Amino acid sequence: MAVAPAAGKWQDRGMLSLITLLLLPRPVIDVHVHTTPERTALVADVLAANGVTRFVNLSGGTVGDGLEESLDAARDLDGRVAVCANIAWRRVAEPDFGAGQAAMLARARALGARCLKISKALGLGVPDPSAPGKLLAVDDPRLDPIWAAAGRLGMPVFIHTGDPKAFFEPLGPGNERMAELGVHPDWSFADPVFPRREALLAARDRVLARHPQTTFIGVHFANNPEDLDYVAATLAAHPNLYVDVAARLPEIGRHDPAKVRAVFGRFADRILFGTDLGITRGIMLGSVGKNRPGLADVFLFYADHFRWFETSRRRLPLPTPIQGSWTIDGVALPADVLDRVYHRNALKLLFGADAPGPADADALDTAPPWSDYF
Ligand SMILES: [Zn+2]
Structure with missing residues (x-):
């Protein structure tokens, strides 16, 4: 059963969040x-109860290892769910790994998968089969058949490369993400055995350049939300790159709201709403601390996102737990930008213009009342 959030949290934020939801003017797609x-x-x-009419499941699995079940589960839901396939990294030492996974991807597409998701394991965990003790580089040419196949098949590639800047810095009281790293010490890449963050991002950007026919979605704001200028320059340099904002409002929302608004306005066709919500055996709201959230917290999680996007309120709480001790300022995006970021870009890219299913506005009307979930 859902765990009720602390009473104080409700008193402070509950009513405002409810009002925000009731006034929510447009459907939303969560791509992450x-x-x-x-x-x-x-x-x-x-999600429907939170105004989110469609979503993308990035954890679909691989053909023969979970993907068929993920697609079956999505099939009954009127086109509300797009499923991404994943790569079978455990096969990396097999000969012709790239070609084999490219063929797997073609089968995944034929079964109904819409996209490919690459986890941060590429660059930070997958071993290089020909160099014992070394990691496979993000731009290793043996992976080129996979990127090319995704382009040919019309499957956008969600790519997670590196992690927050603080995860590469020494652990200790001076690390601004210590609350999170204290709970998850294995999320630290401070050890020089790992490639540096800049090198990982540069390798990812070389892949973008080498495969202009393939659409990439750089998750977590191209994994560099700490540097808005970098994200803008990378989007400008690579027309095949999109980004999502998943679990990075704490970083994006730290910048001057006027500057953030300008970047969203300039790249309104290539920024996607996403959260990194995880609902498996437990719930993860972009991150997770020692206290497991309940379904009631999912409601606050989305409401906090919407308030950041739609209002110019100052000192908003971070939607994701334990990602820092600061607050963020709302950016009040204009309606035409919101429409694209919230929903239109994702509909075109991941659900197809002719996506089956109810009109999104209808889906909102037919959603069960949110109070059913508490
Ligand atoms: Zn994720």
Whole structure:
């Protein structure tokens, strides 16, 4: 059962959040969700109750290892769920790994997968089979057949490269993400055994340049939300790059709201709403601390996102738990930008213009009342 949030949290934020939801003027697609076949229908209903009419499950699995079940679970849901395939990295030492995974991707597409998701394991965990003790580089040419196949098949590639800047800095009281790294010490890449963050991002950018026919979605604001100028320059340099904002409002929202608004305005066709919500056996709201959140917290999580996008309120709480001790300032995006970021870009890119299913406005009307979930 859902765990009720602390009473104080409700008093401070509950009513405002409810009002925000009721006034929500437009449907929203969350392009960055992780769930299991067992939980897919539940996630679709919970999200609909929060005004989120469609979502992308980035954790679909590979052909023969979970993908069929993920697609089956999505099939009953009127086109509300797009499923990404993943790569079978455990096969990396097999000969012709790239060609084999490219063929797997073609089968995944034929089965109904819409996209490919690459986790941060590429660059930070997958071993290089020909160099013992070394990691496979993000731009290793042996992976080129995979990127090329994704382009040919019309499957956008969600790519996670590196991690927050603080995860590469020494652990200790001076690290601004210590609350999170204290709970998850294995998320630290401070050890020089790992490539440096700049090198990982540069390798990712070389892949973008080498495969202009393939659409990439740089998750977590191209994994460099700390540097708005870099994100803008990278989007400008690579017309095949999109970005999502998943679990990075704490960083994006730290910048001057006028500057953020300008970047969103300039690249309104290539920025996607996403959260990194995970509903598997437990719930993850972009990150997770020692206290497991309940379904009621999912409601606050989305409301906090919407308030950042739609209002110019100052000192908003971070939507994601334990990602820092600061606050963020709302950016009040104009309606035409919001429409594209919230929903139109994702509909075109990941659900197809002719996506089946109810009109998104109808889906909002038919969603069960949010109070059913508490
Ligand atoms: Zn994620």
